[in-house]
Amino acid sequence: MNTKLLSLNEATRTVNSGSNKVTLLDKINLQVNEGEFISLMGPSGSGKSTLLNCIGMLDEFTGGGYTFLGEPVHSMKEKNRSKLYKEYIGFVFQAYHLIDELNVWENIETPLLYKNIKSSERKALVADMLDRFNIVGKKDLFPQQLSGGQQQLVGIARALIGKPKLILADEPTGNLNSTQSTEIMELFSQLNKEGVTIIQATHSEQNAVYGSRIINLLDGKIVEE
Amino acid sequence: MIKNYFKIAWRSLVKNKVYSFINLSGLTIGMTCFILIAFYIQFESSFDKHIKDSDRIYRIVQQQKGNDYKGTDYFALAPLPLTTAIKQDFPEVESITNLDIWDTLIVNDNVSFSERGLFTTMSFFDVFNTPILEGDGKEALRESNTILLTESLAKKIFGEAPSIGKTVIHNKELLTVSGIVADPPKNQHFTYSFITSLKKNSPYDNDLTDWVSNNYYGYLKLGEGQDYEVLEKKISSYEDITKPAYKANGFQFYPKFSLQPLEDIHLYSQMNMEIETNGDIKYIYFFALLAIIILVLASVNYMNLATSRSAHRTKEVGVFKTLGARKQNLVFQYLSESIILTLFSFVVAFLLVVLLLPEFNKLLGKNILFNFFANGWLLVGMLFIAVLVGCLSGLYPAVFLSKINPVAALKGVSFKNHNSKSLLRNTLVVGQFIAAITLITGSIIISQQLEFIQEKKLGFNKEHIMHVSYFNEEIYNKEGVIRDALLNHPNINKVSISNQLPINVTSQGPIDVWEDNIDKQQLYVYRTYVDYEFLDLFEMNIVEGRGFSKEIASDSTDAYMLNEAALKKLGWKTAVGKKFDRGTVIGVVEDFHLQTFNLSIEPLYIRMRRERWNKNNGQIILKVKNLNKIENTIAFIEKTIKSVAPLDIVEVEFMDDTYLKLYEEEERLSKAFNLFSLLALFIAGMGLFGLVSFQVFQRTKEIGVRKVLGSTVFDIVKLVSKEFLKLILVAFIVATPMAYVLMSKWLQDYIYRIEIEWWVFACAGFIAVSIALITVILQVFKAATANPINALKTE
Structure with a gap:
């Protein structure tokens, strides 16, 4: 199980703040194989979220190379990138970011809509997911009616529904209490065992150890692995 | 997928009830006004067009230069010998008729009915082609002891019993009912409830040869393809007869005859002796302008509110994007949402129109009927406008939102460096308040003039x-x-x-x-x-x-x-x-x-x-x-x-x-003005509401920081209000001279009129400022009294 999922070659991200050029990520070199569980650590502002967003194609590197499943992301058109992204990547957020207007079922279903999957198939997939996460009873509730842990569960279910190869989680337990955190982390390691690659950004040493690999960032540079 | 768009749109609406209500009610009111006014305009411009060959029918009228009577020297009358002569001299005239109309009593079985009679000749039916429902038509006018009743008068007098052959008394004369004609439609420039011979008019026999007597209206129908202006020139030759005839009678003027197209009479003719009070194209323009202003105000407002609302939805966009939504998915989502809303507004407006039409008729003293087929094009047009407004107001947020970076969107930062947009928004609000202030000023001045009419000493006492x-x-x-x-x-x-x-x-x-x-x-x-x-x-x-x-x-x-x-x-x-x-x-x-x-x-x-x-x-x-x-x-x-x-x-x-x-028109105008200024104010207030809520949202953080630093609620209200008051001030400066010029022009129609006083403008300005302040304060107060910690926790 040593297939290369993605690799970063001197990947850099800069932004212009007024007349100053600020480097958020500085020449990052990183290889991620399928089935890995990576924890990104580092203080606030060290570039964890930026790295996740760039890997997740929500943001772009401004320099260097980014290869995903052998395809050069840095030189891709938006359309193809979007296709790649829809197919292989799932996101989990600290603030869950569920759609308030949609209930649990519909929230989980949404990514499938953008993949143009038929209605009958969607139903089956969502039902499976609800079953698996033991939230069948909550399928008609709206996000506001759920606890934080439950919301994050829905968030993860939603990230998983498209059967992604890679899950990117930005402080997934940041808004949760310790019991809920443990549950979520257990779930991640379960998923990882099932073959999903996971990269999480976290402040917590406790959560970081769930990963098979810990990478420390400081001022946009990898300082320790 | 589409179902999903609608689902989100619907739930978002329900969730933001206040916003949805305000936004939808504004658009609905705007559309309702527009449709109602369009109905009115359609009604007013439909006069006499139902008459067969109405484009070939003309009324013979005259100008008596120097004979000023009630402000004009045009008369809607023609002497009898003129019509006889035209018929003989000009073969291009297909038919020609004379008529007169007055209110009189019809008696049956000792019961009197006050009715409007049409007194005319046989050729009336050649010119006007009035449908005959029963019995004789034209032939009935051969004799002078017969009468034709309209359907409704027959019913009124005789009920369901057959009326042909029965008799009624008019002017002590027994007349036999020999036919039933259709009721003239409400959009005809003269109405009547019975038709009988013109010969009953006592001076008729004398008038037949008297070129100086002007007691009748003359109408003619031209043959196909004939130019009425050519005939008009030929008719001027009769001046050779009228000039000496008028002189012989001691008049120092003589008539110049001309032809007036039938279709123009209702809106363009304000002569002496008009059969009935006609409409006025001036009011049509005025109302058309008003309708457009209100619709534009409401649409712009809707767009303004919708776009400012979209500022609250950037997070949602971010989420959709991370879930794999592409630009077109989002554009479609926001467009469909906006179109659903405007269509919903349209349906409600449509129902309101049906409901309000009787009241509207009362207000304008009209009798407009709702006829789906006749008004069909209008509704289709309206539907088109609804969709267009939906598209336009959906397009900006759709395109704008779909373009923003999802990372930024999720953080909730966006909508910065959009000065050009806020300039546009400010311009729109200024425009709305210009309209509102102008309308308020107009309202006050019209009411003042009306009061002046009622209060001014007439030179006699009309009390009791x-x-x-x-x-x-x-x-x-x-x-x-x-x-x-x-x-x-x-x-x-x-x-x-x-x-x-x-x-x-x-x-x-x-x-x-x-x-x-x-x-x-x-x-x-x-x-x-x-x-x-x-x-x-x-x-x-x-x-x-x-x-x-x-x-x-x-x-x-x-x-x-x-x-x-x-x-x-x-x-x-x-x-x-x-x-x-x-x-x-x-x-x-x-x-x-x-x-x-x-x-x-x-x-x-x-x-x-x-x-x-x-x-x-x-x-x-x-x-x-x-x-x-x-x-x-x-x-x-x-x-x-x-x-x-x-x-x-x-x-x-x-x-x-x-x-x-006597001042019914003014009274109506005043009522309509009041109503529409109120609506314009309401809509402008809502536009401001949208703008303020947008601004307050943008400045949540700033407000939080200021409060932490010790600023009071009053300071914050003052801070935000100041900017909007500036907009109102600009609107006031533009609106005042405009209102002054417009209203001076209106007042010019009155020889006896009020002076426009400065306080009227002050008052209009004060009302506008009050409305603006209330709107601003309501919104800002909420933000200013909120716990600053929440405001600062936007991350």
Whole structure:
């Protein structure tokens, strides 16, 4: 199980703040194989979220190379990138970011809509997911009616529904209490065992150890692995 | 997928109830107004177009240069010999007819009906093609003892029983019903409920050859492909006949005939002797402008609110994007949401129109019917506008939102560096307030002028006066009996039986005999015929000489009274004892308003009515002591008059009401103005609401920081309000001169009018500022009193 999922070659991200050029990520070199569980650590502002967003194609590197499943992301058109992204990547957020207007079922279903999957198939997939996460009873509730842990569960279910190869989680337990955190982390390691690659950004040493690999960032540079 | 869009759209609406309500109600009100006004305009411009070949029908009218009567020298009348001559001389004229219309009594079985009669010739049916439902049409007019009833009058008189062959009495003559015609539609420039022969008019036989007598309306239908302007030029040749004829009759002017297209009459014709009061293209333009302004205001507002709302939705966009939504998915989502909303508005507006049409008709004094098929194009157009507004207002947020970076969107930062957009928004708000302030100013000024009309001293007292119009010689013959009987009632103080009320004197003619008129000048003088009590009852002031007296026998035959305006025109310092027309002046009455305020006070003479030939109609005028239990007095008046003239229809009216009826148009305009200014204000207020809520949202953090730093709620309200007050100020500066110019122009129509005062503008400005402040304060207060910690926790 040593297939290369993605690799970063001197990947850099800069932004212009007024007349100053600020480097958020500085020449990052990183290889991620399928089935890995990576924890990104580092203080606030060290570039964890930026790295996740760039890997997740929500943001772009401004320099260097980014290869995903052998395809050069840095030189891709938006359309193809979007296709790649829809197919292989799932996101989990600290603030869950569920759609308030949609209930649990519909929230989980949404990514499938953008993949143009038929209605009958969607139903089956969502039902499976609800079953698996033991939230069948909550399928008609709206996000506001759920606890934080439950919301994050829905968030993860939603990230998983498209059967992604890679899950990117930005402080997934940041808004949760310790019991809920443990549950979520257990779930991640379960998923990882099932073959999903996971990269999480976290402040917590406790959560970081769930990963098979810990990478420390400081001022946009990898300082320790 | 589409279902999902709708689902999100719907739930988002329900969730933000206040916003949705405000936004939708604004758009709905705008669309409702627009549709209603469009119906009105459609109705007004549909006049006479239902008549077959209406584009080939013309009315013969004339201009008598120098004969100014009620402000114009155009007359809608044509002499009878002219129509005869045209028919003979010009083969391109297919048919030509004369007609006259007046209100009269139709009696059946001792029951009277006050009805409007059309008196005409057989060729009426050739020109107008009026549908005949039963019996004879054209043929019925061959004889003069037959009558055609409209469907509704037949029903009114005879119920469901067949009416053909039955008889009714008109003017003491027995007429046989020989046909039933369709009711003329409400959008015809003249209406009637029966048709009978024009020959019944007593001077008809004389008029047939008299080029100087103008008692009838003339209409002709041109053959296909003929140019009416060519015919108009040919008709001018008749001046060879009219010029000497008028001169022989002592007139110093003569008529110039012209043709007026039938379809133009209702909106473009304001001549003397119009059959009915016509509409006015001026009002059509005014209302069209208003409709467009309101629709634009509402649409712009909707867009403004929708786009400002989208600022709250960036997070949602971020989530959708991370879930794999592409740009077109998002554009489609927001567009469909916006279109659903506008379509919903349209449906509600449509229902409101159906519901409000009767009220709207009352407001405008019209009779517009809702006809889905006739108004179909309008509704389709409206639907198109709804979708367009939906697209436009959805497009900006759709495109804008779909473009933003998802990472930024999730953080909730965006909408910065959008100064160009806020300039546009500010411009829109300024525009709305310009409209609102102009309308408020207009409202106030129109109301002021109306009040002025009601309050201004007319030169006589119209308080506590009632009157009954009569159409019956009986009253004239038994005048004394009626007066004595009426005066028996303790509440009736004075009774006068005279020709007409002093508020709308219509009769006018040339006078060329008076003392010192050596060079035979001609003077046009209005005239009214009264009894001994008239001047006293109206408390008119006699400034020289005396009023009519029973003691002096010659007063009833050759005494004249003049008004001050007549003296001025005649160049007389004093008048008593001077020869005038066929008698002598005995007194001068102080000027009073004998017509509406659009017309100046013209020369007038007053004579006793005894010797007048017009016995068939007039006014019984009563002055009562007080208005308590006036119903009893009214019942008494009705009973008393009925006992003398059982066939008369007695309708007791208050002079105040009759007076106000002269200003019905103004009254309506005022009401419409008030209504629309209110709506415009409401819509402008909402536009501001949207803008403020957007601004406050943008400045949540700033407000939080300021509060942490110790600023008070008042400071924050002041901070935000200041910016909006600046916008209102700009609107005020633009709107004031605009309103001044527009309203001065409107006031110009009145010879007697108010001055526009500065406080009117101040007042309009104050109202606008108040509305703006309330809107701003409501929104800002919420943000300013919120816990600053929440505001700072936007991360």
